[in-house]
Amino acid sequence: xxxxxxxxxxxxxxxxxxxxxxxxxxxxxxxxxxxxxxxxxxxxxxxxxxxxxxxxxxxxxxxxxxxxxxxxxxxxxxxxxxxxxxxxxxxxxxxxxxxxxxxxxxxxxxxxxxxxxxxxxxxxxxxxxxxxxxxxxxxxxxxxxxxxxxxxxxxxxxxxxxxxxxxxxxxxxxxxxxxxxxxxxxxxxxxxxxxxxxxxxxxxxxxxxxxxxxxxxxxxxxxxxxxxxxxxxxxxxxxxxxxxxxxxxxxxxxxxxx
Amino acid sequence: xxxxxxxxxxxxxxxxxxxxxxxxxxxxxxxxxxxxxxxxxxxxxxxxxxxxxxxxxxxxxxxxxxxxxxxxxxxxxxxxxxxxxxxxxxxxxxxxxxxxxxxxxxxxxxxxxxxxxxxxxxxxxxxxxxxxxxxxxxxxxxxxxxxxxxxxxxxxxxxxxxxxxxxxxxxxxxxxxxxxxxxxxxxxxxxxxxxxxxxxxxxxxxxxxxxxxxxxxxxxxxxxxxxxxxxxxxxxxxxxxxxxxxxxxxxxxxxxxxxxxxxxxxxxxxxxxxxxxxxxxxxxxxxxxxxxxxxxxxxxxxxxxxxxxxxxxxxxxxxxxxxxxxxxxxxxxxxxxxxxxxxxxxxxxxxxxxxxxxxxxxxxxxxxxxxxxxxxxx
Numbered sequence: 185x186x187x188x189x190x191x192x193x194x195x196x197x198x199x200x201x202x203x204x205x206x207x208x209x210x211x212x213x214x215x216x217x218x219x220x221x222x223x224x225x226x227x228x229x230x231x232x233x234x235x236x237x238x239x240x241x242x243x244x245x246x247x248x249x250x251x252x253x254x255x256x257x258x259x260x261x262x263x264x265x266x267x268x269x270x271x272x273x274x275x276x277x278x279x280x281x282x283x284x285x286x287x288x289x290x291x292x293x294x295x296x297x298x299x300x301x302x303x304x305x306x307x308x309x310x311x312x313x314x315x316x317x318x319x320x321x322x323x324x325x326x327x328x329x330x331x332x333x334x335x336x337x338x339x340x341x342x343x344x345x346x347x348x349x350x351x352x353x354x355x356x357x358x359x360x361x362x363x364x365x366x367x368x369x370x371x372x373x374x375x376x377x378x379x380x381x382x383x384x385x386x387x388x389x390x391x392x393x394x395x396x397x398x399x400x401x402x403x404x405x406x407x408x409x410x411x412x413x414x415x416x417x418x419x420x421x422x423x424x425x426x427x428x429x430x431x432x433x434x435x436x437x438x439x440x441x442x
Numbered sequence: 443x444x445x446x447x448x449x450x451x452x453x454x455x456x457x458x459x460x461x462x463x464x465x466x467x468x469x470x471x472x473x474x475x476x477x478x479x480x481x482x483x484x485x486x487x488x489x490x491x492x493x494x495x496x497x498x499x500x501x502x503x504x505x506x507x508x509x510x511x512x513x514x515x516x517x518x519x520x521x522x523x524x525x526x527x528x529x530x531x532x533x534x535x536x537x538x539x540x541x542x543x544x545x546x547x548x549x550x551x552x553x554x555x556x557x558x559x560x561x562x563x564x565x566x567x568x569x570x571x572x573x574x575x576x577x578x579x580x581x582x583x584x585x586x587x588x589x590x591x592x593x594x595x596x597x598x599x600x601x602x603x604x605x606x607x608x609x610x611x612x613x614x615x616x617x618x619x620x621x622x623x624x625x626x627x628x629x630x631x632x633x634x635x636x637x638x639x640x641x642x643x644x645x646x647x648x649x650x651x652x653x654x655x656x657x658x659x660x661x662x663x664x665x666x667x668x669x670x671x672x673x674x675x676x677x678x679x680x681x682x683x684x685x686x687x688x689x690x691x692x693x694x695x696x697x698x699x700x701x702x703x704x705x706x707x708x709x710x711x712x713x714x715x716x717x718x719x720x721x722x723x724x725x726x727x728x729x730x731x732x733x734x735x736x737x738x739x740x741x742x743x744x745x746x747x748x749x750x751x752x753x754x755x756x757x758x759x760x761x762x763x764x765x766x767x768x769x770x771x772x773x774x775x776x777x778x779x780x781x782x783x784x785x786x787x788x789x790x791x792x793x794x795x796x797x798x799x800x801x802x803x804x805x806x807x808x809x810x811x812x813x814x815x816x817x818x819x820x
Contacts, residue, residue, distance in 0.1 A: 259716030274761030316476030
């Protein structure tokens, strides 16, 4: 399944926030969406799920315009890990994961044994079976993100959207959640801030700035120190140690403040 | 990729991607145990039994005590034509069938209605302190009732003038809140809270003004009594309207139980799971306002039920609305049945407004609740 945007333009409060963006997810691979704060990354994700109206352009799922699909039909194909941590009074982890089955049942249909089996397997896949009885409010940030992924797996969608899933997570959980997503084999679009994480876990990367895509292609090619220096306006250098490499930043903005 | 090499070993040790390590049946059994459907359904069943028993006992309680056995015989005589055996007096028959039964049944309907609308609103605005009166309907109903009691507005409706004008007042308040909340786009939880508070305050002031202008102490007491709520006016003719309102609302909320779960999660997750949050919220808010309006018009502004009961119910059966809706309905009914018994027994021969009783019971529960929320947060 492929999610694609063509000439996607979004206006919020009279301001063009996303300007003529073209984006293609990669079947079974991870596409990273990167860029400075306020460049429109999250808005792109929101417009892909229909939370924000599109001014012009199209979003297609396997070539079908999403506007011809119902919210429910889209939800059967695309799942989202939202940026904001949800606050749920009293729902347990098992109940949250089971809710992932909602798009597959009509309002009057109760969840059956099949739904519970799928949800239980999803929770097992992310290694959180032991959390099933916990309340959502009792989970750590890392656990919440994993349960979110489990809910998306239970949703049975083929496309997974993640909006800054590594926010507030320490290094270990940042890697854990991205490794989990990568191993899932789902077609994934992930908004990230951390360039080093993107370099490790994305197959391809799109770099945004000021509402437009500046650069898009294989991770190795796009995450080039010269390109990054230009977009983030800070000196970027790649350090290599054996089989690992990392970006180092500094000494400061490469443009003198005016 | 280097990532796979460094992360996989630890990932495996935490159980990532190892479903075959345990049997699939074990996984499902553990999940079902966590959902605890069996235990929670038993809690619902116990609640139903307690409510049924309470109803029979409560009908017998009052200035004149009538034992549950006699109550059962009188009710089954009227209801299914069990032959009359003259083991009870004509006055007992009248007390039970004409006075207490409709009153207790009205309490059940009102309690269930206030409970489920409070439960739904807490999910819709994602605020544990939400209650049905948030939508301004009780303030609107109070203003309407004050106008009817003090100035004879709607006198052509006869004995139901207060009820009908109160309902009209509730509808007016609802439209004001919806209009204010809808300014500048979709009705969001935040806008709705602010609009509800604004309209409520304005209507409170209007009610006070009406009472001042009426300049009659008796009438002011009547308005106060109405505002505090009572099921004493319960009679067979009022029952169907309140029952239809509460029944339809409870039905729709049960139909949309998962939508309520999703709205509680947030707009974006709700949409990503196939539910249009704006559409669902608008329909539900109108329905809830109508139901609350009907309940308040019949029984006045009984407080704390819509606020406290949903929290207690969630404690018994969890937060998922599939079970929380019936549990809240039954618990709300149970609370009002006993609050009404207290209202007619505590200061005989006078009656307490039932709202005073629910507040006396509800306030400590709320305090305990806030304490518990605080504990959960830490």
